[in-house]
Amino acid sequence: MGGKLDYCTECGRELKTQHIEGRNRRCCRECDRVEYQNPKPCAGILVVDEDELLLIKRKQPPSVGAWSLPAGYLEADEPPEKAAVRELEEEASLQTTVETLTLVDTVFVRHPDGSHVLVIVYAISRDYTSGEAVAGSDAGAAQYWNIENLEAHETEHQNQDILKPCSELNRSSKTTHS
Structure with a gap:
């Protein structure tokens, strides 16, 4: 479509x-x-803990089985930061508040159906979440991965541009919310 x-x-x-x-x-x-x-708006969240990043294993198309940041489409009446918080809970069973998020990037990606998606990417330190990272309703798994080893894992190709600056995000997320 x-x-x-x-x-x-x-x-x-x-x-x-x-x-x-x-x-x-x-x-x-x-x-x-x-x-x-026009692109479809999507919000995603990078949860950073020291030298690790939370990824979820997709169980819904596109890219079933690939590791991805928790992300999803905005509802019609939903601000992007609230969508990021909602997606984090739906996909990784973690809770946080919009006040703890830091906007880090916007990235255009091409969906397999040919449509364009604008991903609004937020970051947060794991310290500002509550709960245990376990697969939620939209994910097959939720796991922290060493940032230096991310390229060795099967991640969505669209996420590669988002995942590259994670080591800088770790440092900036700690100083932003200290």
Whole structure:
């Protein structure tokens, strides 16, 4: 559902490609509706403990069986920081508050269905969570991994850009919330 559209979502007529607002965009030949390809917003959270990072093993598509940061789509009325807190509890059974999060990055990734996803990434020190990291409803496992050895594990390819700066995040998350 995220690839190139061929038909108008308003009237069902065939779309054409036209240069609009500095980009090639798909628009309707009949009603002139422009079909914008906006990214789906997603929030993720990096839980850092010394030289370890919490990852969950995905049991839902995409990338079933791959290790990933706890993350998921925002609900229609949900701010990204609340979504990150919700996803952490749903996927790793850990609780925290939005006040303890640090915004660290935004990353565009391409979903296997062709759609674009904007991942809003937060970080938190493990000290600011409560509970034990165990697989929640959306995960097959939850485990802390040594940051230096992450490349040796089967992680989602989209996460590689997010996971690279984890050693710096560990230092900054401790100083930010000390």
